[in-house]
Amino acid sequence: MHYKKTLLFLVFISFLFNCKNEEKISSEVLIIPQPSEQTINKGSFTLNASTGIQYDDDFKISAEFLKSYIEEGSNIKLVGSNDISFIKDDTLADEGYSLEILPNTIQIKAKTDQGAFYAVQSLRQLLPVEFENASYSKDKIVIPFVTIKDKPKFIYRGMHLDVARHMFSVDFIKKYIDALAMLKMNTFHWHLTDDQGWRIEIKQYPRLQEVSAYRNETLVGHYSDQPHQFDGKKYGGFYTQEEIKEVVAYAQSRFVTVIPEIEMPGHAQAAIAAYPELGCTGEQVKVAQKWGVFEDIFCPNQKTFAFLEDVLEEVLDLFPSEYIHIGGDEAPKTRWKNCDHCQALIKKEGLKDEHELQSYFISRIEAYLNSKGRQIIGWDEILEGGLAPNATVMSWRGVTGAVEAAKQHHNVIMTPTSHCYFDYYQSENDDEPIAIGGFLPLEKVYSFNPIPEELNEEESKFILGAQGNIWTEYIKTSEHVEYMAFPRIFAMSEVVWSKLEHKNYADFVKRVENFHKRLDALSINYANHLYEIEGELLSDDNGLRYQLQTLTNGKTIRFTLDGSEPTVNSEAYTKPIPITESVSIKASVFNSDKKLGTTFSQDINLHKAVGKKITINKEPHKSYPGSGAEGLVNGISGSDSRYGDKEWLGFWGEDIEITIDLGEETEINSIETRFHNGQGQWIYAPKSIIFSFSDEKQQFSIVPNPSEKSILDLKIPKKLTTSFIKINVYNYGIIPEGKQGAGNKAWTFIDEIIVN
Ligand code: ACM
């Protein structure tokens, strides 16, 4: 009797434990990128020392990855029989898989080893994070019963890294590739050459290693800071061919294709510094020491083509990728216009202009690479002067290039600056590390749809996928690369992998928050802006109110209106705050009494135009809509460096007319506004601005000085009485030769219009 009771008690206890365990484990499966289909069933599979793994050569890479992930991550050795099995299923998509955790087995089905590898990456995210840094010390793992059926949306799922402006170790490149593979991305675009450094060993040209790989010094601070200052330190290095082979093999073992980029004809100053005969002037130039676009580009002469074919020959031996990226962006035509050889070649080949000469250049290189069984990718400038016959276009200057190329039935990879440039700021916090400019928060990356709306279904098939780009002018360390990549790479992984109909930002954020501990275990230095606060001024029948929100659930926002730092005793936010005078709002997110993230602050300036009716005769560009016209009179100014935030409105190459209806004759003393002047990003202060009022005689205009300042402040002291303010803003026009983006329309970015 006594024995029976004890047994009953033990059964009961173990039932309780199991329930608790199962409940805790199986309640949520949080995988990034979101799988196509997943179901969670009650119960769990226990993996321990009696578990075994069974696979044949078809699944060698994926099965061995899983085996070593488990064995190296814990004390568990998979010495049992066939509990984990890899099964070939030719009905699945090439990169697709199914993963089933069943009572006595884990079944992975795939058509290819790559598909099975992605099953393993999903399974990995079901395991405790301690496996990532070999700190799992228990002798078993409990895995919930889950069924996942999954396949990617796009075949090209990439990340880029610029190692020319700053260089990163082979170990770091491998870590970066590991991260891509974990997120089921399959392409690493390695930007190996640029004006500031040539980073790939080419044995036939030793001066590329001796000269082109090093610059004498580097710009300090931001390009917009004047005057330019330099650090006086030699900087550089290159990857040996052995190192490159090691990286390519490493990537292959994770189903990541490495696409090398060898820039031509522009961004070639480092090569020309070593071999001046490759340029038009033959004059000695230096490896570039600051950022931007440089006029010394490859001259399309015999020496250049011989050089490039020699270089590419070695490149092809190192990189088995079908695609070779040949650059093609930002090649000023100044030198070509003044070069006898170039002009004679234009005549001889019957070309119209220097753009067609660029097209001739790229087509020649394409013919060479096609003859070796390879294809080219080029930045969207390769459309100018006509596309090379088989080229794939990488669309970065918005999506116009993508639309044009797809309509010509050329393949396209999407990487528009507005959604894919991870060198842009990701937060409005003032303590962010210095960045090139722009503003690309996580949510904007997540909102990206690689298929431009201008394309029909047939044309959309030419969109192969998308990638995030990390240009490193302002990124010196691998920790900083990680900071810029994470968490935005999560959003990109979902953009290219997951179904559109599954997109849900709040759900995504929950999975990102959950992933933080895995990133900690992987020693990845991610940015965490999840506990930031977003504010919005509401203007309706209830008057002006300020709304505060934070992304993550179950937290409390506390705020102050007197400029003091919020504490656990500050007022808890429950509903929008009425705004009846100019205030300084500060707010923080608290998890019970622990403050998370940084303090949010917002000054609201209730000037005379706030909440008044405003119209603009053009829509802002859809990549930079700010918060619409109303955002220019909402009492809130934009950030100094993040011209893409909610407060700045961007217009591309258009003149605009803004009208503010003050409702009644109003006495005004001044009008202030700001224009961004970030020439590196093609943003220019307007050519002129005309202000008009009720009294026509009061009209006057301003012609901005092409200012060195990155923000042009205008203050118009004007005491008058008027019922409206009309502002005509005339776009700068076409960007002049020698400047970044030469020949393109300039952008205009305008901030709050403050009327006092
Ligand atoms: C680029 O950002 N110049 C492709």
Ligand code: ZN
């Ligand atoms: Zn020339």
